[in-house]
Amino acid sequence: AQKITQTQPGMFVQEKEAVTLDCTYDTSDPSYGLFWYKQPSSGEMIFLIYQGSYDQQNATEGRYSLNFQKARKSANLVISASQLGDSAMYFCAMRELTGNQFYFGTGTSLTVIP
Amino acid sequence: DAGVIQSPRHEVTEMGQEVTLRCKPISGHNSLFWYRQTMMRGLELLIYFNNNVPIDDSGMPEDRFSAKMPNASFSTLKIQPSEPRDSAVYFCASSYRGPILQETQYFGPGTRLLVL
Numbered sequence: 001a002q003k004i005t006q007t008q009p010g011m012f013v014q015e016k017e018a019v020t021l022d023c024t025y026d027t028s029d030p031s032y033g034l035f036w037y038k039q040p041s042s043g044e045m046i047f048l049i050y051q052g053s054y055d056q057q058n059a060t061e062g063r064y065s066l067n068f069q070k071a072r073k074s075a076n077l078v079i080s081a082s083q084l085g086d087s088a089m090y091f092c093a094m095r096e097l098t099g100n101q102f103y104f105g106t107g108t109s110l111t112v113i114p
Numbered sequence: 115d116a117g118v119i120q121s122p123r124h125e126v127t128e129m130g131q132e133v134t135l136r137c138k139p140i141s142g143h144n145s146l147f148w149y150r151q152t153m154m155r156g157l158e159l160l161i162y163f164n165n166n167v168p169i170d171d172s173g174m175p176e177d178r179f180s181a182k183m184p185n186a187s188f189s190t191l192k193i194q195p196s197e198p199r200d201s202a203v204y205f206c207a208s209s210y211r212g213p214i215l216q217e218t219q220y221f222g223p224g225t226r227l228l229v230l
Contacts, residue, residue, distance in 0.1 A: 035218055043203060045221035052216060091157065093219075101170060102147070102209075102219055104157045 002026065003103035004092050010109045013082045020067070021077040021108045023092030031097035034075040036066065039089040039107070048090075051075055082112045116140070118222035120206050126228045132194040135225045138187055139208030147219065148181055148191050149205040157205075163189065164211055175200075196229045203227070 005024045013019035025034065036048040051059045051066045059066040067076040079086055092105040119138040127133055139146050147162040161171040163183045171181070178197070183189040193200055203226050207219040 033216060033218075037221075043226075044223050045205065045207075047218050047220065050216050050218060101159065101162060102207075104159075106156050 002105075004094055004105035006092055006105035006108050008108045009106075010111070012111050012113055013079075015084060015112055015114050016081055018078060018080045019082055019110065021079070021090050021092075021110065023075045023077065023105060025073050025075060025092075025094050025103075027073075027094065027096055029096040029098050033095045034066070034068070035093040035095070035102070036064070036075075036077045037091045037093065038086075039091065040085075041088070045091070049077070079110075084112050084114060086110060087112045118206055118208050118220055120204075120222035120225050122225060123223060124226045124228075126230065127196055128230050129197055130195045131229075132192065133196045133200075133227060133229075135191040135193075135204050135206075135227070137189045137191070137206030137222060139189070139206070140220055141187070143208035143210050143220075144186070145209045145211045146183060146189050147205075147207040147209075148189070149207065150202045151205060151224075152202045160191070193227075196227075198229045201227055201229050 003026050032053045034051045038046045038048050049059050049061045049064045049066050051068045058068050063080045065078045089107045089109050091107045094103045121136045145164050148160040151157045160173045161181045166183045181191045203224045205224045206222040209219040210217040
């Protein structure tokens with residue numbers, strides 16, 4: 001089974017609107033961390049936000065927030081007030097405490113429309 | 115602070131040639147990862163090291179690929195002989211493995227490899 005599933009290959013959003021990028025995960029480890037990365041067209045991978053499995057509150061970092069629903073095993077990224085510079089690929093990833101490998105999803109391509 | 119450093123940033127070579135990619139992880143990090151990214155296959159983990167020891171190399175495509183980490187500040191990924199299907203962006207990433215899961219992976223800028 002896939003550890004990380006991102007079901008949206010591509011998404012479009014109007015500038016200044018909010019957008020949600022979906023991510024579901026699969027693990028039997030009670031301790032794990034969830035990460036989102038942004039990859040603009042220039043190619044670098046940029047860490048955006050982290051959510052721990054025991055965190056009681058949803059993580060937020062500026063315009064990024066993580067909608068963490070543990071029972072559903074989902075960790076959706078919400079970008080508020082989209083900007084043209086948000087156009088990029090977005091990857092969801094997970095690390096389990098028992099291992100050290102990071103599992104990445106296939107990514108979602110986000111295009112912000114002016 | 116210096117991030118993960120990779121060299122070269124771009125490499126163009128001919129089929130059959132040896133290619134060596136280099137990586138310097140962030141100081142203090144004890145885990146190092148090599149990834150390959152293509153349009154067709156996405157981001158693939160090739161191998162990762164913990165405390166300079168290879169832990170999982172199941173993602174290495176075949177015997178033509180080899181990776182070493184002689185010390186905590188340097189790693190190489192070698193392809194010999196190279197083939198056109200090896201053309202991809204190769205990322206090196208490092209992290210600190212500890213009880214704190216929040217220690218994330220930090221990626222280098224990548225090496226864009228083109229094998230003609």
